[in-house]
Amino acid sequence: MTAPYEFLATRRSIPAAFLGEPGPDAAALERLLRVATRVPDHGKEAPWRFIIIEGDARRAAGEALAARRAERAPPPHPQELDAERERFTRAPTVIVLVSRLVPSEWATEWEEILSTGAVAMNLLNAAHALGFAANWLTDWPAYDDWARTMFGLVEGERIAGFIHVGTPRVPPRERWRPEIATLVTRWAPPVG
Template sequence: MTQASSVPPLDLLLERSSTGDLVAPAPQGDVLVRILSAGLRAPDHGHLCPWRYVVIAGDARPAFAEHVVAAMGRQEPDAPEKKREKRRRRFSETPMIIALGMHLRPEHKVPVMEQEMAVAAGAMNVLNALHMEGFGGVWVSGGFCEDRALLSQLGLDAPHRLAGFLLVGTAEKPERARERPETGDYMAFWTGSEPVTFRADERQR
């Protein structure tokens, strides 16, 4: 499943894009372990290891989907039935779901925000590793991710939280090259004299 080794690593990285159109297979066995190991290589101030990955696959998916829909009912009671059914279908039918748990230590000198950023950096590493191994994925979240009953199912009792879910599988269609923002709009060089400005900010004024 690994992407062609002849492609330079940076070019491969620049080709990555999120996709929710996923079919089997999803990574299994040692390949899945290696992909999640990439998440554990993210920056981690204080060596707190805040990552907690919960894999939901196979026959567990429909049952977990019902927990997600129930959480939506509690957190988003006005959500239309169409939205609930869409979420039920996605969590039931996507080949694999990976919950992004955040094992937080509010009492630690490392700020909680930095602990959360370590989890986010790990999630991005996992998405990149999925792509490099020939799989696809998309990161989803929502108000239901704050539901304490759902978090308890994932071993995330307070103060621990959830950064969302990675929906994982194989891209149903070849990934299309998506237009990305112009890099020059989002970078600047500080020269030591004046505060920097960004073209992207100027366009929004």
């Protein structure tokens, strides 16, 4: 097995709660994003962008989301609001991956969204390749209009994920994976 194959075959997310310091510094973040954007992009329109949440901004974003959560149904338990305040402080760096629909002569909306998924996966791989670990999370803030506006999204933009990045504080544990044979069929032309 080649080293790159072995790397891809064994990569695992690490839960955000186990992503410690240090996170990527400015140079490492630039390297992460450079690889993240090296994805197939049919229209060459870059239908994605990033919002970085670091340092004190993590707590401020959590406070804002806690206030919003308090207004949403069902009424939250007090512990839930505490968890909201700490939502982004679990990891040193949170990268909000934004999918943006760009009018394109070539790419369909579906293809632009798929390209954003590729960015997310490349970001996870790049983080691991630089010795960090990552966790792709969404949860209600990704789908809440108020939260979208709070993060500065505009019409046609959606949150594809909050990619938490940091240094793993626990070793990865393997999880269930599907049997490849259950996912594969072979097409054959109809008989007759």
